[in-house]
Amino acid sequence: MRALVTGGSGHIGAAITARLAAGGYTVAIADLAEPAPEVAGLADRYVAADVTSEQGAREAVQVAAGAGHLDVLVNCLGVSPKKNGRKRPLGEIALEEWERVFAVNVTACFLTMREAMPRLRPHANASIVNVVSAVAKLGAAGPDGATYGPAHPSGAHYCASKAALANLTVSAARELAQHGVRCNGVAPGYIGSGMGGTTDATVETRLLGQVPLSRSGTADEVAAVVGFLVSPDASYLTGEIIDVDGGWVPD
Ligand SMILES: NC(=O)c1ccc[n+]([C@@H]2O[C@H](COP(=O)([O-])OP(=O)(O)OC[C@H]3O[C@@H](n4cnc5c(N)ncnc54)[C@H](O)[C@@H]3O)[C@@H](O)[C@H]2O)c1
Numbered sequence: 274m275r276a277l278v279t280g281g282s283g284h285i286g287a288a289i290t291a292r293l294a295a296g297g298y299t300v301a302i303a304d305l306a307e308p309a310p311e312v313a314g315l316a317d318r319y320v321a322a323d324v325t326s327e328q329g330a331r332e333a334v335q336v337a338a339g340a341g342h343l344d345v346l347v348n349c350l351g352v353s354p355k356k357n358g359r360k361r362p363l364g365e366i367a368l369e370e371w372e373r374v375f376a377v378n379v380t381a382c383f384l385t386m387r388e389a390m391p392r393l394r395p396h397a398n399a400s401i402v403n404v405v406s407a408v409a410k411l412g413a414a415g416p417d418g419a420t421y422g423p424a425h426p427s428g429a430h431y432c433a434s435k436a437a438l439a440n441l442t443v444s445a446a447r448e449l450a451q452h453g454v455r456c457n458g459v460a461p462g463y464i465g466s467g468m469g470g471t472t473d474a475t476v477e478t479r480l481l482g483q484v485p486l487s488r489s490g491t492a493d494e495v496a497a498v499v500g501f502l503v504s505p506d507a508s509y510l511t512g513e514i515i516d517v518d519g520g521w522v523p524d
Contacts, residue, residue, distance in 0.1 A: 276300045277337035279324050280350030282308040284467030288492035289347055291315050292500045303333035325376040330384035343392040345503045348382040349404040353431045358473030361428045371430045378434035393454045400455040402502050403442045407462040407518045409435035424479035426472045439514050446512030455511040457502045462518025465489030486519030
């Protein structure tokens with residue numbers, strides 16, 4: 274079984290790589306950054322690719338699938354620009370930053386899915402998992418001290434891009450179903466590592482006050498749900514986005 278994890282060098286992507294490798298997958302990582310040695314040791318190969326380009330996405334899928342098929346694609350790459358650990362106000366978001374956020378969080382996922390589709394093995398539990406975010410439903414928080422809107426550090430561009438990715442996940446699920454390929458998402462809440470680890474301490478305290486389980490999640494807790502979604506146990510699940518957020522966002 275072969276898997277491709279984009280963003281596999283990041284904190285959550287590394288945990289997903291480890292989970293898939295433990296489940297018997299031969300995992301390729303596609304990332305701008307090299308994986309840490311312990312993660313590189315679990316992955317079969319690393320592709321240094323910017324998957325926002327057609328060429329990068331094609332190369333990543335080709336390397337992961339080799340001459341054969343791909344069983345799993347996990348899109349875990351992402352960017353969330355912040356200003357000193359807080360959300361950048363909408364009026365301060367430069368067009369260039371907006372476009373980069375959409376290129377990484379949405380376009381790259383479209384491109385890797387498009388490249389992977391012909392390689393995903395029909396009727397062999399092949400599936401795609403996109404890593405979305407709780408903020409896809411929440412939108413950006415209000416200004417400091419506001420009583421409306423949940424506190425979190427994500428800018429409006431990040432939130433909008435994750436909402437677009439959630440929608441793309443549902444569209445892909447419907448289209449791929451006829452080929453026996455499933456497509457789902459996970460929506461992590463506040464994971465206190467990776468991009469979450471750059472959050473301002475005051476914002477973090479307010480944010481965790483909104484989480485019923487009263488703590489941040491871990492990359493392993495997200496990876497466990499990804500592991501379930503790609504497994505035969507989830508064979509009747511497609512077009513689903515599972516919140517992994519300690520109860521933060523109500524359905
Ligand atoms: N950490 C959290 O609290 C949190 C919460 C909700 C959702 N998420 C989502 O989880 C995913 C992983 O986040 P993380 O916290 O591990 O962040 P991270 O920054 O540790 O990992 C992101 C990875 O994406 C890679 N990447 C960025 N642009 C790329 C490109 N163009 N081509 C290839 N690779 C690229 C980066 O090099 C990095 O390794 C992201 O999609 C993020 O939006 C994270």
